[in-house]
Amino acid sequence: MTLKTIFTVGAFAAGLTATAALAEYPERPINMIIPYGAGGATDISARTIAEPLGTAVGKPLVMANVTGAGGATGSVAVQNASPDGYTMLFARVGSHSVSPAMKATLPYTLDDFRFVTVYEINPVACAVNPSSGIESMEDLVAKVKEGGVTYSSSGVGSLLHLAGAMVLREFGIEDPLEAATHIPLKGGGAAATAVLNGTATFICTNSSALASFVANEQLNPILVTTAEPVPGFDAPTSADVGKPQLEQLVGWTGIAGPAGLPDDVAAKWGEWMATATKDEDFLTKMTERGSVIELMSPEEANEFIETQYNTFRKLVDELGMRVEG
Amino acid sequence: MSFIDSLLAGLALVGNIEAFLALGAGVAIGVIGGAIPGMSATMAVALTLPFTFAMQPITGILLLLGVYKGGIFGGSIPAILIKTPGTPASSATILDGYPMAERGEAGRALGMALWASCTADLISNLALIVFAGWLASFALNFGPPEFFTLILFSLTIIAGVSGDSLLRGALSAVLGLLLATIGLDLVYGTNRFTFGSPDMMGGLNFIAVLIGLFAIPEILAMAWNPTAHLGKTRSLGNKWVTFADYRRCFRSIVRGSMIGVFLGSIPGIGAAPSAFLSYSEARRKSKNKANFGKGEVEGVAASEAGNNGVAGATLIPLLALGVPGDVITAIIIGAFMVHGLQPGPMMFVLNVDIIYGLFIGLIVSSIFLFFIGTAAIRGFKYVADIPKRLLIPSVLVLCIYGVFAVNNNIFDVGVMFAMGWVGYFMMRYHIPAAPFLIAFILGPLLEDNFRQSMLMSGNDWMVLFRGPITWFFWTVTIITVVAIIRAGYRAARNIGANRLKG
Numbered sequence A: 001m002t003l004k005t006i007f008t009v010g011a012f013a014a015g016l017t018a019t020a021a022l023a024e025y026p027e028r029p030i031n032m033i034i035p036y037g038a039g040g041a042t043d044i045s046a047r048t049i050a051e052p053l054g055t056a057v058g059k060p061l062v063m064a065n066v067t068g069a070g071g072a073t074g075s076v077a078v079q080n081a082s083p084d085g086y087t088m089l090f091a092r093v094g095s096h097s098v099s100p101a102m103k104a105t106l107p108y109t110l111d112d113f114r115f116v117t118v119y120e121i122n123p124v125a126c127a128v129n130p131s132s133g134i135e136s137m138e139d140l141v142a143k144v145k146e147g148g149v150t151y152s153s154s155g156v157g158s159l160l161h162l163a164g165a166m167v168l169r170e171f172g173i174e175d176p177l178e179a180a181t182h183i184p185l186k187g188g189g190a191a192a193t194a195v196l197n198g199t200a201t202f203i204c205t206n207s208s209a210l211a212s213f214v215a216n217e218q219l220n221p222i223l224v225t226t227a228e229p230v231p232g233f234d235a236p237t238s239a240d241v242g243k244p245q246l247e248q249l250v251g252w253t254g255i256a257g258p259a260g261l262p263d264d265v266a267a268k269w270g271e272w273m274a275t276a277t278k279d280e281d282f283l284t285k286m287t288e289r290g291s292v293i294e295l296m297s298p299e300e301a302n303e304f305i306e307t308q309y310n311t312f313r314k315l316v317d318e319l320g321m322r323v324e325g
Numbered sequence B: 001m002s003f004i005d006s007l008l009a010g011l012a013l014v015g016n017i018e019a020f021l022a023l024g025a026g027v028a029i030g031v032i033g034g035a036i037p038g039m040s041a042t043m044a045v046a047l048t049l050p051f052t053f054a055m056q057p058i059t060g061i062l063l064l065l066g067v068y069k070g071g072i073f074g075g076s077i078p079a080i081l082i083k084t085p086g087t088p089a090s091s092a093t094i095l096d097g098y099p100m101a102e103r104g105e106a107g108r109a110l111g112m113a114l115w116a117s118c119t120a121d122l123i124s125n126l127a128l129i130v131f132a133g134w135l136a137s138f139a140l141n142f143g144p145p146e147f148f149t150l151i152l153f154s155l156t157i158i159a160g161v162s163g164d165s166l167l168r169g170a171l172s173a174v175l176g177l178l179l180a181t182i183g184l185d186l187v188y189g190t191n192r193f194t195f196g197s198p199d200m201m202g203g204l205n206f207i208a209v210l211i212g213l214f215a216i217p218e219i220l221a222m223a224w225n226p227t228a229h230l231g232k233t234r235s236l237g238n239k240w241v242t243f244a245d246y247r248r249c250f251r252s253i254v255r256g257s258m259i260g261v262f263l264g265s266i267p268g269i270g271a272a273p274s275a276f277l278s279y280s281e282a283r284r285k286s287k288n289k290a291n292f293g294k295g296e297v298e299g300v301a302a303s304e305a306g307n308n309g310v311a312g313a314t315l316i317p318l319l320a321l322g323v324p325g326d327v328i329t330a331i332i333i334g335a336f337m338v339h340g341l342q343p344g345p346m347m348f349v350l351n352v353d354i355i356y357g358l359f360i361g362l363i364v365s366s367i368f369l370f371f372i373g374t375a376a377i378r379g380f381k382y383v384a385d386i387p388k389r390l391l392i393p394s395v396l397v398l399c400i401y402g403v404f405a406v407n408n409n410i411f412d413v414g415v416m417f418a419m420g421w422v423g424y425f426m427m428r429y430h431i432p433a434a435p436f437l438i439a440f441i442l443g444p445l446l447e448d449n450f451r452q453s454m455l456m457s458g459n460d461w462m463v464l465f466r467g468p469i470t471w472f473f474w475t476v477t478i479i480t481v482v483a484i485i486r487a488g489y490r491a492a493r494n495i496g497a498n499r500l501k502g
Helices: A003-022 A040-059 A069-079 A094-100 A137-147 A157-170 A188-196 A207-215 A244-248 A261-274 A280-288 A296-321 B003-014 B019-036 B041-051 B057-074 B076-082 B089-102 B106-139 B144-154 B164-181 B204-223 B243-265 B271-285 B297-315 B315-321 B325-338 B352-386 B387-407 B411-430 B435-456 B461-465 B468-501
Strands: A030-034 A061-064 A087-091 A112-123 A124-128 A149-153 A180-184 A202-206 A220-224 A251-258 A292-295
Touching: A003 B435, A030 A040, A030 A069, A030 B204, A040 A087, A040 A112, A040 A244, A040 A251, A040 A261, A040 A280, A040 B041, A069 A087, A069 A094, A069 A112, A069 A251, A087 A094, A087 A112, A094 A251, A094 A296, A094 B204, A094 B461, A112 A261, A112 B089, A124 A157, A124 A207, A137 A149, A137 A157, A137 A180, A137 A220, A137 B144, A149 A157, A149 A188, A149 B003, A157 A180, A157 A202, A157 A244, A157 A296, A180 B435, A202 A207, A207 B325, A207 B461, A207 B468, A244 A296, A251 A296, A261 A296, A280 A292, A280 B325, A292 A296, A296 B164, B003 B019, B003 B057, B003 B352, B019 B041, B019 B057, B019 B076, B019 B352, B041 B057, B041 B387, B057 B076, B057 B106, B057 B243, B057 B297, B076 B089, B076 B106, B076 B297, B076 B352, B089 B204, B089 B271, B089 B297, B089 B435, B106 B243, B106 B297, B106 B315, B106 B352, B144 B271, B144 B435, B144 B468, B164 B435, B204 B352, B204 B387, B204 B411, B204 B435, B243 B271, B243 B297, B243 B315, B271 B297, B271 B435, B297 B315, B315 B325, B315 B352, B387 B411, B435 B461, B461 B468
Parallel strands: A030 A061, A030 A087, A149 A180, A149 A202
Antiparallel strands: A087 A251, A112 A251, A112 A292, A124 A202, A124 A220
């Protein structure tokens, strides 16, 4: 074989690879990283959408839970991945709007990611123990002014942490961090139990996490933050109390890639998600768990998260909640 | 509806071939999943969950419960055979199970593990059925101050698993406590000892530490001195557990089951501390105290009773309050919700047929566990016959794969090897690894609950003495500590007396 042939073959092979790179995305399985543990809200949501989504994509989706540090470990894995659309992240309100707003030490910012969709919205509800004698937000606010009120969360930098402070502030408590004590617990289940056994006075969290307690009359809902009422929750909405700002306070799940994700890849995801979220089976399963399916295009998703982040960031700065060092 | 009616309704629900098939398949999946290091019962349940969505609610839930119960037992198989706990809950089983396997009694250890597991499982299920309501309301009395005192008491286990030297045990525990502080601060969310690495922010992965501490030192020792084991018997032999063994350990098994039921019904403790507590209580009460840690069959029985005793009882807070007691039940609660069932007091009114169906299924699951477990032991026992020079490299591969699979994170594999060296040096200097592990599990719980207590009371120390439960645990803690000091003092005096005589 002469040198020339080798070069020719080499060039030909290089040409083939180049064509392959230009070929239709995706040409191999896509790694989907879930930054939270198996069985959690994000995990169940991700695995439920994965079914119809896999059909729409036409290539297998490889689901992997990379957990730790409130979703940061998994998020960093995607932040550092190459933006070719083969490593994507199931992003969640905690990891991608509350944590960036609250934690100066977080190894990533929103700019490190490009969102391709937000597909699930979880209304937030506030609830108290029925034996506490608190029956409305007014009662709670009165109690806060007396002092000794506590609220539970699933940890520093979680949606629950911010939600408690934000709701109290909206209801006229100037300095909610001083007026009420935040008790961080390990995980959402423990946070709800804390209100159940009287360790904390109230909790504000995703309605799906409270649904069974409310249905069993173990907890009493006093507010939902959406404008629309939440089925099963007999409590005033943010529209009823005239505080539209609270509508920003919702949980969500979306899909993001690293910052440099090409436009055509993002557009592909937009199409796939449009198909996947129409799936009957997916819709029933998600709505039964108390989620609202609301599909956002890549542009809408980025704008939605940006707005929520800015709202939270403003509140965090005003209250001095930012975690440094 | 009367009790008989409910029972019949439940029977009608589970009295079909699918329900039993699901239960049997679940136990089998669990035993195998639990037996693969790093896979763990949690992961096995999580992986089975999506398959249950399309099933009848009761069938799906029974499948998951089968996986859970099988997994907790399955973890003891590698713990005994290759010193690598398949699930965190089986780490206490290593203490006596592995020395037994080294002595050529793997079959006896595995058999005892199975018998103890099945007995504890049955007791736990019965406790669930009979005392669910009462235990649940008791568990709800556990706030941070009660937890704090309970964990303070549990830390006295360290004395029980320290071996010959309490000082070495304490050193090991301090090391465990120190490493447990890595990660994010609970109250302020600030970084502690993370050295700017995002991988460290989540703290050291528990399974990586566990496998690193127990399995890797064996591998390092083998690499250091490849022929050290030659001449030792390590075959399974014909030695199988006898009824006499079972009868001798029965008290420890029942005690372990009770401890399991108690700790299982309180959300947030889990099976690993229960196994250790059961083990140290069995050691304290046993006539063969000196033999514990050197291959005592009662130690295996107590640990396995302790962890399987939790399995039925974790369903108490789940069904009676709707509160998941540990990670596994948190996944199972997801299965309930997908089917539109909401666990909690109302479920005993609205879906009483499902509750009773579950009860019947659970009782049957203990029997399934017995038969499937026996079959699994027959299958896995050949591992004990594999020559060590072939076995150890395969264990290494299995450990690396298993630790990576927990979190899909290569950093965890690094943690495992680092902990392996720590464990190796601890082994060489006769520092026991079990206190390290207990401190690593309980340390963060102690700290978190202390700080939560202080937050909820506005820094008032009196909250730590707020009710009968806290008083109870303070009292038993003081009694135990005094007993440990007295025993240590006596041992020192005996040595002194012997020296005088000699």
